[in-house]
Amino acid sequence: MNDLSSSIPFLDLKTHHQELRSDLDGVFNEVLGGGIFIQGPQLEAFEAEYANFCQVKHCIGVGNGLDALHLILRAYEIGYGDEVIVPSNTFIATWLAVSHVGAIPVPVEPDARTYNINPLLIKAAITSKTKAILAVHLYGQIADMDAINSIARDHNLTVIEDAAQSHGAFYKGRRSGGLGDAAGHSFYPGKNLGALGDGGAITTNDDELAGRLRLLRNYGSPAKYIHELCGFNSRLDELQAAFLRVKLRKLDFWNRRRNEIAGEYMDRLRGCELVLPFVPDSSNPVWHLFVIQTSDRAKVIKMLSDSGVASLIHYPTPPHLQEAYFSLNYKRGSFPLAESMADNCLSLPIGPHMPESEVFKVVNVLRLIYGSLNKLKN
Numbered sequence: 001m002n003d004l005s006s007s008i009p010f011l012d013l014k015t016h017h018q019e020l021r022s023d024l025d026g027v028f029n030e031v032l033g034g035g036i037f038i039q040g041p042q043l044e045a046f047e048a049e050y051a052n053f054c055q056v057k058h059c060i061g062v063g064n065g066l067d068a069l070h071l072i073l074r075a076y077e078i079g080y081g082d083e084v085i086v087p088s089n090t091f092i093a094t095w096l097a098v099s100h101v102g103a104i105p106v107p108v109e110p111d112a113r114t115y116n117i118n119p120l121l122i123k124a125a126i127t128s129k130t131k132a133i134l135a136v137h138l139y140g141q142i143a144d145m146d147a148i149n150s151i152a153r154d155h156n157l158t159v160i161e162d163a164a165q166s167h168g169a170f171y172k173g174r175r176s177g178g179l180g181d182a183a184g185h186s187f188y189p190g191k192n193l194g195a196l197g198d199g200g201a202i203t204t205n206d207d208e209l210a211g212r213l214r215l216l217r218n219y220g221s222p223a224k225y226i227h228e229l230c231g232f233n234s235r236l237d238e239l240q241a242a243f244l245r246v247k248l249r250k251l252d253f254w255n256r257r258r259n260e261i262a263g264e265y266m267d268r269l270r271g272c273e274l275v276l277p278f279v280p281d282s283s284n285p286v287w288h289l290f291v292i293q294t295s296d297r298a299k300v301i302k303m304l305s306d307s308g309v310a311s312l313i314h315y316p317t318p319p320h321l322q323e324a325y326f327s328l329n330y331k332r333g334s335f336p337l338a339e340s341m342a343d344n345c346l347s348l349p350i351g352p353h354m355p356e357s358e359v360f361k362v363v364n365v366l367r368l369i370y371g372s373l374n375k376l377k378n
Helices: 013-018 021-034 041-053 065-075 093-100 145-155 207-216 238-248 251-268 297-306 323-328 336-344 356-377
Strands: 058-062 083-087 104-108 130-136 158-162 182-186 200-204 290-293 345-348
Touching: 013 021, 021 041, 021 238, 041 058, 041 200, 041 238, 058 065, 058 207, 065 093, 065 158, 065 182, 065 200, 065 207, 083 093, 093 104, 093 130, 093 323, 104 323, 130 145, 145 158, 200 207, 251 290, 251 356, 297 345, 297 356, 336 345
Parallel strands: 083 104, 083 130, 130 158, 158 182
Antiparallel strands: 058 200, 182 200, 290 345
């Protein structure tokens, strides 16, 4: 099954940036020539453009996605002794943001089909200490926000979106980033909208919250050497903002290409003994990741690699089993759905610059793999 002469990367960022090389060079020279590198006109323009893209009033650029979530919690004065409901199935940054303000992450299991937090299980996790629900739009698909918002209203809770993987996704006609009280976004290079380094943003329709966040990201300062809050240094660099403005113009087009690839995978992998993603009618995902489940994961990874196809696991160990959270005293078996997904999930190559030939190769290799595995089992 060896065919390393035509290896397929998990995500081709070289071709991705080569398409934009002239424009990226242009804005680099513009920023370099302008001499303003922190909180300048490029950041101001990006914040306006991204707020418009997300269909919200405010965008506040920050240093990274974790900072975005952390600062939202700070701005809402959530802290020691408080609880925040989080998914059991997510990247650890979601939990870390809660821990960084001194609050306690309270895990809730996912919907077995969508991988996102299950609203039917949230009510049982709410206590008198609960202050917020932090809903993750995992792999680029929106969580069930109507149900989550309804529960939050009934219990007077804040709803925060972790929109790090869902740039441009829709839920019932509305964009990710404007579906709760505030949303944190990551512009890590591998995201659908990725910077050329770390970066993040917060979106919200809340004027007061936006004002507080602008202080918190900049040493608590409304003006030079005046400090109203004990703030932080978490600012989206002018250069990264300029790069993101170039990329934002292409984002919807790139997301459509991801959707086409996902459609090919869904159509052509039916019949293989694997679990394909499920998309509810309410969601129009952007396929940050295309995640399957397979009980033969180790073998499949090895056989894909032997054929020159890269794959990754998102994520191999759920937060409650990480050493960082041993103090919460969760054991294996505490959240069996999250653990099962960690044991069986596998992400296939997907990206806006992936050619049809590579899509077909991934499909054909997988079909051969599952044919071989079936023969061995029989």
